[in-house]
Amino acid sequence: MDITSDTHSQHISRQFNHELEDLKNHLMAMGGLVEKQVQDAVIALIEGDSSLARQVSDQDRTVNDMQIKIDEECTRVLARRQPAASDLRLVMAVTRAVSDLERIGDEATKIARNALTLSESDNGKKGFVEVRHISERVRNMVRDSLTSFARFDIDLALKVVHEDEAVDSEYTTAMRSLMTFMMEDPRSITSVLSVMWVLRALERIGDHANNLAEYVIYLVKGLDIRHIDPDDLDEEALKQRN
Template sequence: MDNNKIKQHISRQFNEEMEDIRNKVLAMGGLVEQQVDLATKAFMGYDMEGAETVVKQDQLVNELEKDIDHECTEIMARRQPAAFDLRMLIATIKIITDLERIGDEAARIARMTMRLEGSDYYQDKYYEIEHLLELVKDMLNGALDAYARTDVEEVIEITAQDTKVDREYTSITRQLITQMMENPRNITRALDMLWTARALERIGDHACNVCEHVIYMVKGKDVRHVSREELEKTVKTAR
């Protein structure tokens, strides 16, 4: 844990409680990252075993969210923290909500893959979403790294990738509409692809949300629903 941000408290137990929460969030984040990667690759490669793994992991993600939420609430009630400690707990509760929703999106992709088992139209690797997946994975990894290091220096670059994700999603949508117009036999495949691309686009949005919560934790500023210029100004302003 970054000692420049998280001060040592008089109570050693308090330090251990805060560190435990941080470690659990990172464990949850790592599991969610794995879900996104595995679910999307299972869809592209028609991997039923991988899809089943993602669905099973979703329950573990849900349990981690409840456990971390309860622990944060208990600490706030017992310790009555202030300043950075309070912001960390509030931000953590919001971050795990976004992580749980990312897990839900991954599980939906996995369940759809499982429903497609035995479909005769499932004949290729859905190559169009490979680049979108890599963009989203980079965003999520960067957001979790910012939380781990309590550092917002890279947040501007991470959130800027959301524009690339939106652009890629729009491009995929146009390609799929063209395919459906050219040949009605492409409609089912195109709709499955569109649904998965939309899920990845939403995961990118949740990664941006995590970045915003980290900014609040570190800077004490709520940057939700602000312009990009205001977000950058907040990140660059020293406290």
């Protein structure tokens, strides 16, 4: 059974409707926070803003608390309602999604910590162009994956899945360039390593956004595509799958 935006408004129990809607709303709130964490962490890095970097790090506890709260809500719904079919998929997808969102928050914190290190360095801003570009792409991935979850939008979820491949390619190219630069100028090794850790964190954020998109496909179509190569996906068949 496909899920549409109206699927979860048809329960006999109005309270159950509210519980399911609350799960989605709390997931979106957590997603909005971690998306801003990523944005602020990159700004802190590019602008050398140590105060903003510390603020991002301080938000990590709030993100962790939100994860615990949503997990507890999911557990209560499972225990009290014993949902089946699409409702069960929704609860399971939310549980998985909050784990990935928490990890996105962790990666944003890593970027913030490296921003603090780099703010104290005088070795230039090598790799910042790549950081800015890749960060914009992964932030869009996070935003689109959350939007696809809110709207049960398969097309948008598939867009995120394919975007992850492009991010991986750019990440590999950027890392090779920085490796070459370090070999040519050993004095830059410390600062360039910090930038490489930032790029690695951004690549991981893209992976987690990709996971969120895959959960949407599982939620709407009941199909687990985690181990299917995106190039092997029959997207038209997927969209028509009941």
